[in-house]
Amino acid sequence: MSHPREDLTALLDGALAPERRAAVEGHLASCDACRAELEALRDAVAALAALPPPPEPSPFFGARLEARIAREAASPASLAWLHRLRWRLALAATGLAVAAAMAIFTVRQHRVAEEQIAANLDLLDDYEVVASVGDVSSAEDAEVVASLDELSPKEGRP
Amino acid sequence: MAQDADADLMLAFQRGDVSAFRALYERHARAMVAFCHRFVRDPARAEELAQDVFVKLHGFRDRYERSARFRTFLYRIASNHCLNELRRGEHAARALDCEPPRDLDALPGGGPTPEEVARGAALERAVARLLGALPEKQRAALVLCRFEGLSYEEIAGVLETSVSAVKSLVHRATVAAAAALAPQAAPSKEALP
Numbered sequence: 243m244s245h246p247r248e249d250l251t252a253l254l255d256g257a258l259a260p261e262r263r264a265a266v267e268g269h270l271a272s273c274d275a276c277r278a279e280l281e282a283l284r285d286a287v288a289a290l291a292a293l294p295p296p297p298e299p300s301p302f303f304g305a306r307l308e309a310r311i312a313r314e315a316a317s318p319a320s321l322a323w324l325h326r327l328r329w330r331l332a333l334a335a336t337g338l339a340v341a342a343a344m345a346i347f348t349v350r351q352h353r354v355a356e357e358q359i360a361a362n363l364d365l366l367d368d369y370e371v372v373a374s375v376g377d378v379s380s381a382e383d384a385e386v387v388a389s390l391d392e393l394s395p396k397e398g399r400p
Numbered sequence: 401m402a403q404d405a406d407a408d409l410m411l412a413f414q415r416g417d418v419s420a421f422r423a424l425y426e427r428h429a430r431a432m433v434a435f436c437h438r439f440v441r442d443p444a445r446a447e448e449l450a451q452d453v454f455v456k457l458h459g460f461r462d463r464y465e466r467s468a469r470f471r472t473f474l475y476r477i478a479s480n481h482c483l484n485e486l487r488r489g490e491h492a493a494r495a496l497d498c499e500p501p502r503d504l505d506a507l508p509g510g511g512p513t514p515e516e517v518a519r520g521a522a523l524e525r526a527v528a529r530l531l532g533a534l535p536e537k538q539r540a541a542l543v544l545c546r547f548e549g550l551s552y553e554e555i556a557g558v559l560e561t562s563v564s565a566v567k568s569l570v571h572r573a574t575v576a577a578a579a580a581l582a583p584q585a586a587p588s589k590e591a592l593p
Contacts, residue, residue, distance in 0.1 A: 286578035296434035
């Protein structure tokens with residue numbers, strides 16, 4: 243039998259099944275190391291049992307407990323109502339914040355698009371002018387349109 | 401299930417008998433304060449925590465079912481509450497405090513000598529350090545086993561784990577106690593006739 247170390251505390255606590263207890267005790271009879279370990283565990287259990295007793299409840303324990311329960315019982319409905327209201331307000335506020343953020347985002351996107359159009363209005367005009375003359379499908383055509391302002395009337399501006 | 405007078409009281413309370421609840425806390429207040437004190441090492445806070453346990457018990461009135469022993473049910477509430485308290489960490493430092501024993505006259509033997517007082521104080525500090533250093537499940541298992549006297553089966557019910565897991569938890573915690581308390585155990589052993 244290998245050293246039944248995991249069973250030694252249970253042996254002290256009387257928590258081993260009879261068969262296992264007999265086997266562990268048989269091992270202890272011939273194993274100095276396990277007997278020494280069992281003694282150390284026994285000493286630890288005895289030391290813990292020798293601790294000064296823990297504090298007693300105060301004389302007002304019951305009175306304080308009943309007062310606290312009465313206090314909490316007196317206001318559960320209002321507290322629950324407040325709790326629910328607080329959650330609803332939080333949800334509503336979150337919804338409003340999300341809606342406002344989406345509205346701001348949409349307006350900003352729209353404004354950016356308008357600004358881009360405004361900034362390129364001349365270019366669009368030029369594009370329309372060139373498109374009225376013929377097809378603008380190649381990259382070279384687009385480059386010409388982009389630098390149309392730089393061209394003098396002599397260089398072919400219609 | 402064996403006769404469980406506490407469960408009867410809880411069921412009576414469930415039916416509206418307020419005096420049954422009073423009987424329950426009168427029967428268990430001392431054990432709950434002691435149990436909580438093992439976790440927080442502070443008598444005033446231990447009393448507050450014990451009160452919290454009974455407030456929770458009061459709140460469980462309508463949901464209580466006689467599926468386990470009442471004591472297991474109560475210690476489960478108390479264990480969870482104390483472990484949550486420890487997780488908040490407010491009492492980690494206090495657990496290692498070197499406070500003297502609260503009631504020196506209460507030391508074993510009655511009428512302690514200064515040497516016994518010093519030994520009791522040293523033992524309390526060593527146990528506080530031990531409990532503070534143990535992983536929380538080992539700590540709970542050790543307290544329930546060594547101080548509250550619960551069986552492995554009851555501890556398994558409280559900690560909602562298996563009996564074999566409890567056996568391992570209690571063993572590892574007791575091995576740690578043997579290492580931590582060896583200096584305290586040796587002199588008292590020498591003092592024995």
